[in-house]
Amino acid sequence: MDADTGLWQVAEIDDATQVGAARRMAARLAEYAGLDDTRAGQLGLVVVELATNLFKHARQGRLFLRAEGEGDSAVIDVVAVDQGPGMDLERCFRDGFSTGGTSGTGLGAVRRVATLFDAYSDARGSVLFARLGTMPGPRRGSVALAIRGELESGDRWQFLPTPRGWSAAVVDGLGHGAEAARASDIVAREHAALPESPAHCLALAHERSRAGRGAAASIVAYDAGAASLVHAGVGNVAVSVVGLEDGRGLASQNGTLGAACPAVREQRIDAPRRSLVVMHSDGLSSRWSIRTHAGLRSRHPQVIAAALFRDAWRVRDDATVLVVETGEAA
Structure with a gap:
């Protein structure tokens, strides 16, 4: 696909x-x-x-x-x-x-x-x-909207199949509108070229973003055979992995791609089958919990994404949430 x-x-x-x-x-x-x-x-x-x-x-x-x-x-x-x-x-x-x-x-x-x-x-x-219609690949869902009054969103999300599994990115270009969208597009292009190398991708995006608005981004590369994922992030794009019994947030590094950015590091964690990878821009509040919604954890990721968007959306910003379930396709 x-x-x-x-x-x-x-x-x-x-x-x-x-x-x-x-x-x-x-x-x-x-x-x-x-x-x-x-x-x-x-x-x-x-x-x-x-x-x-x-x-x-x-x-x-x-x-x-x-x-x-x-x-x-x-x-x-x-x-x-x-x-x-x-x-x-x-x-x-x-x-x-x-x-x-x-x-x-x-x-x-x-x-x-x-x-x-x-x-x-x-x-x-x-x-x-x-x-x-039928969507190949793992079960996933999203909601992504531009701030009211803008035709273009400064946020981007992207899901790509890889030989080992899949890779996903959420990018938040600084500000709103066309300039923010162009900043996000730079990161999306690098992600399309290097989906299995999150840190390398972000390092290249940083160099190629210096003349533009700049962006925050997180990238996750999932290895289905190893049931694990690699994450790298710079700035305030949140990533959480929600298992059947517990969940954890993955830390991003402080900084801005294209401006002040440290050497990008990766972290690898286990992500057993049927874990949920939840990624979102700061257009959603980080104060959400799937477990406060009785029965939501068992629903399709698209339903989960929409429920989280409904309850955590900050209306005065571009907003994007992406939820991907690890493991086999539905």
Whole structure:
């Protein structure tokens, strides 16, 4: 597979007109991704049903969409996120159940048409995730948004397959907008060239960033055979490894790529199968814990990423979170 990367589009569903806006967003995304009429129709159904559910039943609902690839190989992810009041998922996905006076078939139809579906709900709200298409490689999920008012984000994330496993990077260009995006692109290009050498990659990115804005970045290279990973980071891009029983944060070095940067060091740690590698820019608060969300640890990484984004997002910054599960593909 090629690199997996990219921003999400978002629609805030706060009145009935936004359902139509979300449908039009889905139509534009289908055209951009080169979907045929059948898949475009499926995407439209998923988006309209999830947006309608947000409008009728939720507080502060947002619908996130992202396309990876194009044509028959395109993968489209749709994620609905809200701030409560939560739902009884088992009942809501039974055809005929409704709290809004409708036929009660919408969410069941979403689950049937999706290639992959997962959901989570508690008192803080709900996350509903539908994927059209098949994503090769390990289970993973992301949310990435530019600060309000900017078309480009200074953050970048990138996931790459490697001969031994995979490599992931999250980069935060200083500031916002086009200059910050260019600073992040420098690191992303070096990561694409040297995905299995995090420290070497960051050292080269530092040298090639001297004339630009500068950036913070973390890179993780996972070795599936050894069930271990190597991490290197400079600046405030956070990385945590969450096991089935415990978790730990991985320290980055102080500094800025392209400005004041120490000799970059790597650390290697064990990462048993089904560990979660969570990486995020400082557009998310570091004060999160998967374990404060009962049952969230067992959900798909895309659901976990969306729940963490919902609860830890600092609205006044570009924000990116990437969650990758070690081990085999789903």
